[in-house]
Amino acid sequence: MxxxxxxxxxxxxxxxxxxxxxxxxxxxxxxxxxxxxxxxxxxxxxxxxxxxxxxxxxxxxxxxxxxxxxxxxxxxxxxxxxxxxxxxxxxxxxxxxxxxxxxxxxxxxxxxxxxxxxxxxxxxxxxxxxxxxxxxxxxxxxxxxxxxxxxxxxxxxxxxxxxxxxxxxxxxMSVPHLNPAAFEIANRQLIAKAIAEFSHERLIAPVSLGDDRYEFGQIAFTARRLPMEHWIVDPASLASDGSLDALDFISGLRETLGIPTQLLGTYLEEISATLAGTAWKLTHRRETADELVHADFQTIESAMTEGHPGFVANNGRIGFGLKDHAAFAPEAGKPVRLRWVAVLKSESIFVYDGDERAHYLAEFGDTLDHYERQLRSRGLNPDDYRYLPVHPWQWEHKLAVTFAAEVARRAIVPLDESADRYRAQQSIRTFFNIDRPDRHYVKTAIAVQNMGFMRGLSPKYMQATPPINQWVADVVNGDEELRACGFGVLRELAATGYVGDAYHRTGTPSAYTKMLAALWRESPIPMLAEGERLATMASLVHRDRDGNALATALIRESGVSAAEWVATYFRAYLRPIVHCLLQHDLAFMPHGENLILVLENHVPTRVFMKDIGEEVAVMNDQPLPGEVERIRMITSVELKELALFTDVFDGYLRHLAGILDTDGVLPWADFWALAGDCVREHAKDHPAIATRLDLLRPTFAHSCLNRLQLRNTLQMVDIADQESSLIYAGELENPIA
CATH class of the missing domain: 3.40.630.30 (Gcn5-related N-acetyltransferase (GNAT))
Incomplete structure (x- = not known):
């Protein structure tokens, strides 16, 4: 304002x-x-x-x-x-x-x-x-x-x-969101989610009292239990002789949950930050589901009430203060001008399939001349430097201190803020250009701890990111089935990073070698046709402060039946995921925040996949270009199947199915019957690859997400060897078997 x-x-x-x-x-x-x-x-x-x-x-x-x-x-x-x-x-x-x-x-x-x-x-x-x-x-x-x-x-x-x-x-010092009423709701919501997801992962076992009433410890509550051990706990029903305090609830379960003593404080801090984030949204974000049905892309992005639907501590952002939250959190919806620095070409990397200066001109136009004049005014030659976008928080809290020596010797030169304004996305460190929506997203490094990871970017790791993205895009664009489904990927086209500091010279990877890097990702805006609009897929599991679901409102407003709406969505989302897995042994991380829906008349008709560089795997021994080799993961047939069962069925669709069933929109059984129909129809259309994986097996290994974060809240998995990091808790019934 x-x-x-x-x-x-x-x-x-x-x-x-x-x-x-x-x-x-x-x-x-x-x-x-x-x-x-x-x-x-x-x-x-x-x-x-x-x-x-x-x-x-x-x-x-x-x-x-x-x-x-x-x-x-x-x-x-x-x-x-x-x-x-x-x-x-x-x-x-x-x-x-x-x-x-x-x-x-x-x-x-x-x-x-x-x-x-x-x-x-x-x-x-x-x-x-x-x-x-x-x-x-x-x-x-x-x-x-x-x-x-x-x-x-x-x-x-x-x-x-x-x-x-x-x-x-x-x-x-005024904190209007930290008030008893908002925190009571936040505590109830988080405890309800903790009971539901810890029960789902077989960490705790509530006792049935009959008639949908249960008890766990000192807390009695009402819940619905659906197949796949999916619990829907009513926050308003929680009753206890003591106070309903989520921090006390979690700390009291430390041994049951298996939280290492030395990491208990860190996990509790993420829980506390998640509570505070919920209270902030309850106080400041009040868009209703009916309003969001007609809202624009970025309004929906900033209105989301929580992060990943399965993680209990999903809004940590350890490192952000009150002013940082108000300025940079996606739910704040504030315009952000990124900071720019120049870094010596001899001490940095830049990867792009094109001319570097042309890339800068396309991204910030006449501002490039301003930056070059800034360098000349300090007696520096612009030809010796390249340009790197920096999160304002990262500059203030890390770069000007942690990289002070490099700034002092002009290996890193602070310039100015961007002319364009951006909005933070759900992933915190990714920004959408609101002044020029056709320009690329910018993803920056930020040394903030969130949901089990420090949100840095490794320059060395990102050197392969543009080639990986181009290879995946070529596979997708060259596949007739994927084109028919309208499936697309938003390529990460350029990456840059600084490597000339003492932290890199030690030769030891650490959080410090991931503090100064960035990449550019395609915007979906130029790819839209007349009558199409966008929404993060995370919105389909969003409920507003009054408990009304956006998915339910979209179906109602679309004018088509719930079954037709869901079937159309499955063709846009589920069928391409299945095809990539069976045809190409190609697996994504297709949870809500990683996909963007394209809606026509409030119905999802196609999708864009993003975050390709960090979250894609090729699970076979096919020939790959050398720079793409990083994404190869030779694994078992069972683990390939989990790319669908865990990441799609359990990690995402379970929550959407529960919402539609609870709202009386589409029964659980009908939802999964439609999912099964989608998989079977693909098999009928592609019999030669249908038997490569047993997607109709009766059960699958129950890979648990919260157990990963509880074991090590600082780094849930080893990105370079994710398979060995997984934790299982028996098996779950396959809902489409």
């Missing part, structure tokens, strides 16, 4: 509509004519100590009116001892639009914080002063959330007011 000076010639009609609206009765202009409104605000315009501002959303929509004034030159001067650095403030949020468009959830809180940020952006301001009408309880609550403290009631010429103050420190 941004604020600009109010312009009466431009803004009078809008201003009049706002201040005379019944909801604005505390503003004191009910029934005023446009001429009267102009007169009032001309007084402000002529007062050097009082200013009016119009606030806009990032898309240019007018959202609010704000006023700032100097208390020493106002009526307040006779009511308290004005301090240097005091600034008065009023704010009015735009009333609901007359076209009955959906109310934007969380708007008032977002506007209030935008105005407070604006006030404190002036370094001379130490304290904000407000004097709302004592009858206005709603604004009093917003004031308290932001750190205001009421001093006393005072009599002004037009009202009895609450004289209240907020210091800069109080505002910076």
């Amino acid at each position: 941004n604020l600009v000076p109010l312009d009466l010639d431009r803004d009078l009609d809008l201003l009049h509509t706002w201040v005379t609206h019944p909801r604005s009765h505390y503003w004191g202009l009910q029934g005023a004519t446009p001429a009267r409104v102009r007169e009032e605000y001309q007084k402000i315009a002529g007062n050097p100590h009082h200013h009016a501002w119009l606030g806009y959303d990032d898309d240019g929509t007018p959202l609010f009116l704000a006023e700032t004034y100097e208390p020493a030159h106002s009526e307040l001067a006779s009511h308290y001892d004005v301090r240097p650095g005091d600034l008065g403030m009023h704010v009015l949020v735009a009333p609901p639009a007359p076209d009955l468009s959906p109310k934007r959830s969380g708007l008032t809180s977002a506007v209030f914080r935008a105005v407070m940020d604006f006030c404190f952006a002036d370094s001379k301001v130490d304290r904000v002063v407000v004097e709302p009408d004592v009858r206005n309880e709603a604004i009093a609550r917003k004031n308290a959330e932001a750190g205001f403290v009421e001093e006393r009631h005072i009599e002004l010429h037009d009202k009895t007011a609450r004289l209240s103050f907020c210091t800069r420190a109080a505002y910076e």
Whole structure:
């Protein structure tokens, strides 16, 4: 959001509509004519100590009116001892639009914080002063959330007011999402998920009390048990003699869960961060499922309420502070300008099937000239350098400190922020260009611990990433079946990284050798046809704060039957995954966040796979180009089958099937019958490869995800040898057998 000076010639009609609206009765202009409104605000315009501002959303929509004034030159001067650095403030949020468009959830809180940020952006301001009408309880609550403290009631010429103050420190320390109500919900949701997923992985065994009632330890609850040992625990039903505290619940199960003593604190920190993230979303993100049905790609991306559906601690982000979360978390939805550095070509790598400078020109246009002039102004030759995007957090917390020696000797040269604005995606370190959506995603390294991994990028590892992506894309594009399904991959086309530091010179891989690298991935926007729109596949297992599922809303809005909707989705998603496995021994990591759905009339008709370089495997001995050899994984037939059973059935579709069954949209058995039909139809169409794997076997090995994170929350698996890292807990019934 941004604020600009109010312009009466431009803004009078809008201003009049706002201040005379019944909801604005505390503003004191009910029934005023446009001429009267102009007169009032001309007084402000002529007062050097009082200013009016119009606030806009990032898309240019007018959202609010704000006023700032100097208390020493106002009526307040006779009511308290004005301090240097005091600034008065009023704010009015735009009333609901007359076209009955959906109310934007969380708007008032977002506007209030935008105005407070604006006030404190002036370094001379130490304290904000407000004097709302004592009858206005709603604004009093917003004031308290932001750190205001009421001093006393005072009599002004037009009202009895609450004289209240907020210091800069109080505002910076205000955490409106960390409140008892939000944390109670967050604790209930996390404990319910922990019971469900730990039971699914056979780590705990709740006792049945009959009639869908169960008990585990001190907690009684209601749950539905579906095949595949899928539990759906009702958070509202949790009852205990003590408090429902997720941290105590987890720590009390340390031995049962097998958490190493030395890693218990780390896992609990990820649990705590997950709780705080949930509370933040409950407080600030209030889009309903019905609203998201019609939302744009990035609104859906930022509205997701949790990460991976199977992991209990899935929102750790250890390293982010409060300001970092507000600035860089995907759910914050804030525009981010990436930082850019120049690095010596002789001490870095760049991989791209094309001209390097042409790549930079395509990505940031005239800004390249600005960066080259920056280098020349320091007596450096631009021909000696290449350009690398950096996450702002990484620059502040790591690069300027951890790589201080390289910055000092001009091997790394800080430049400027990007001209384009980006939005963080669910993976935290990947950014979508919102100013030029046709330009590539940018994926940066960030030394933040999240869901069992430090989110770095290895320059050495990424040297093979563009060739791997191109090889996979060639396989996909050259396959008639995959083309018929509309299946596509978003290639990671270019990669770069710095390797000239002491950490690389030791020859020992570590988190420090993964701190300064980046890659560029294709945007799906140029690949859309008329009438198509995009959504992360993670959205299909999303429920809003009221428990309403987006998948259910999409099916309802599509106008087709649930069975037809799911069958179409399976043809777009499941059939290509099966075909890649049977025809090419090619396995992806096809969970929700790694796929982008293409929707037509709210029905998924095709998909894009992404994160190819790190999460693809060729499971045979076919000839591969040397630079692609890294993705070869010779393994057993049973493990090949788990690429479908674990990664697709258990890791993702189990959750979607549970949602549709619970919502009464499509019974569990019917959902899996459609999945089975999809697999069998593929076998009928491709009999020569149908028997290569037994996808209709009665059971499959139960590979457990949470057990991996519980065993080592710092690194769940060895990326170079994932097979040996897996943990099993017996077998699960194959739902399509």
